[in-house]
Amino acid sequence: MAQGELRVLGACPLDCPDTCSWVVTVKDGRAVTMRGNPDHPYTRGALCVKVNRYLEHTRAGDRVLHPMRRTGPKGSGRFERIGWDEALEEISVRLRRIVDEHGGQAIWPYMGTGTLGYIQGSEGEAGRRFWNVLGASRHFLNICSTAGNVGLERTYGTPAGMDPETFAASRLILLWGTNTLTSGHHLWRFIQDARAAGAHVVAIDPIRTRTAEQADEHLAILPGTDAALALGLINVVLSEGTEDRDYIDRYTSGWEDFRAEVLRHPPERVARITGLPEADIRALGIRLAHTRPTGIRATMGMQRHAGGGTAMRAIAAIPGVTGDWRHPGGGVAYSTTGHIHLNIDTRDDLLAEPVRRLTMTRLAGELDESVKCLWVYAANPMGSTPDQNRIREKLLREDLFTVVMEQFPTDTVDYADIVLPATMQIEHTDLHAGYGHMYLMWNEPAVRPPGECLSTTETFRRLARHMGLTEPSLYDSDLELAEQLLSSGHPTLEGVTVDRLRKEGWVRLNVPRPFAPFAEGFPTPSGRMEFVSGPAYVPPHTASAGDGPYPLALITPAPHTFLNTTFGNNPELLRRSKGPRVMVNPRDAASRGLSDGERARVFNAGGAFEAVVEITDRVRPGVVASPKGHWPKLSPGGAAVNAVVEERDADMGRGAVYHDNLVEIASLGTVSPAEEGLSGAGQGSSPM
């Protein structure tokens, strides 16, 4: 390290399972490099295509650096710069008046997943104390993973499962509705270790993603039919007679009913439901029956469907039947968050009376006259939330007071009355925990915030002071908040202190290594895993297509170049994304007269967006795919994929159904040369 240089340890804040450890080199108060930390046992160095540009992003010309007040009509994005005092005064007056006239519940604090920090972000529900003192409505952050979480909780008593590091010990790996190489690529090293020892890797995904391409086998299942496949695989295990009777007797409940449901799903029936060849189902079933340990990596993709919760339950049943939970490297890994027992005290004691709960994915429907203030932070609902057109209409309401705390001028910012400039990760303190690994992570600020940016916690402290609120805990410092978070007394956190985290950068949870969490039972009330009772397969919405006007099943997966809508404005990443595109099978393209590289309109009753057609057999007939993350205002036609995603709930946890919508596609004619640079038209198919 050169003289005068400082090395600061941090952690990636984004909603990605990996929560990378990074090292920022600071010289003369300026961050000069950011590199993945090779010493971290899970993330081991490399960051990713997106975050390699994080430093550049912190200095982007369009960064929001000062408080701003709206000067044009809502949606115009026209603002004037104001001072913090002026902003705080205007906000205080408006909030007081709303609370006096309509009650605190007229405020909707709409927090997203822009940072998963336990201090600044959604995992610790930053700002919640402040909102409780005002009696604001509660925000239900259901946008991402709730169907799967609830499905697993009902089965195992927790959404937690395998330590992902133990995939190195798996001998059969099912990558089930997960695009590992795009959405959390650090798991791949462990999969490669398993492969070197002879493991077989199977991707179960309607799209031939870059991950499916690298797997030994790819089952291109019909969207939303995974529960049926799980039942079919278990059916074959029973035919082979390799179920673990001892494990089932000791550690599970509801087996007889579930077994009857399994017996109703022989491979020939499952083939009809899933669109997979019967021979493939049987072959994988036989492999599963005879390979211990089998590790299943299932992430959020497969639960963004009408039956997502039930699908998770059916998949979760597999290691209960095979006894895979006995072994490290066996079981299911969805999220590790359930293993993290920080003390998340949301301070409901500060509420004067119970308040209602408003649902994140239901913004379009629930943002009615009863809401007088929408306070958006670490979220970009105009880009990420279903039913984009209806949200846009609702945000135009003149008597709605909208405050947006942001780093960048998103589509949502365009509808704000007041914009508050937010810090980025190298500029504030935070505590993190990966949801794809077993480490707590510390993020030390490396540089001073640019302009007048403030962290979430500091913004709420200043606002509380400006409003004259007297509750002492509103003024706790970030380090005090960190100490409180670590004070749960849970054995997995024994010996973990703020000092230690600051010094070492990360700490592994105190769990055995290797870790087999359910080798001897489950954290359910009975101590047993609960097999789903009754029907174990809920068909997807897309199964209802029939000969209706919208026959194509649309999947809207994670893009390689953005993280949700974060980085959607980075010029280089936007260029590499090739712009909004839609993958269409040759057969569906031919029947619509679509040609490769042309501009098309993707639409249904809820709305439409424009995309460049990519004709490819990466998707099967009847299925089309277009990645999430493009900013509507930076997209041709001014709309993005969530214009056609409906506001509907999955079967559990009110989960969103991003991959379960029906659309039609029509040609818009050829792309003009001016657009070609962005669209990448004619460059051929590239993986998701």
Ligand SMILES: Nc1nc2c(c(=O)[nH]1)N[C@H]1C(S)=C(S)[C@@H](COP(=O)(O)OP(=O)(O)OC[C@H]3O[C@@H](n4cnc5c(=O)[nH]c(N)nc54)[C@H](O)[C@@H]3O)O[C@H]1N2
């Ligand atoms: N590069 C990048 N990384 C990301 C994100 C990003 O936007 N970009 N987003 C982050 C976030 S917020 C999350 S929640 C995670 C999500 O990570 P993933 O769970 O990987 O999310 P998706 O890309 O939505 O879906 C994964 C795969 O599931 C497939 N799939 C869709 N429907 C079905 C189905 O019915 N059955 C099966 N078997 N497969 C199906 C899709 O085709 C897709 O390839 O990734 C995080 N990581």
Ligand SMILES: Nc1nc2c(c(=O)[nH]1)N[C@H]1C(S)=C(S)[C@@H](COP(=O)(O)OP(=O)(O)OC[C@H]3O[C@@H](n4cnc5c(=O)[nH]c(N)nc54)[C@H](O)[C@@H]3O)O[C@H]1N2
């Ligand atoms: N079509 C489709 N849409 C989807 C999905 C899908 O699969 N398909 N996936 C969904 C999923 S899984 C998720 S998690 C959601 C995510 O949806 P959102 O939670 O809305 O996340 P982002 O779109 O990334 O927007 C986050 C914003 O927070 C800002 N931000 C980041 N850090 C901070 C901070 O510290 N303070 C403040 N004030 N702001 C900050 C960023 O600049 C960014 O604009 O999207 C969902 N949308």
Ligand code: SF4
């Ligand atoms: S987005 Fe994921 S892979 Fe990329 S740096 Fe962040 S945690 Fe690591």
Ligand SMILES: [Mo]
């Ligand atoms: Mo997510």
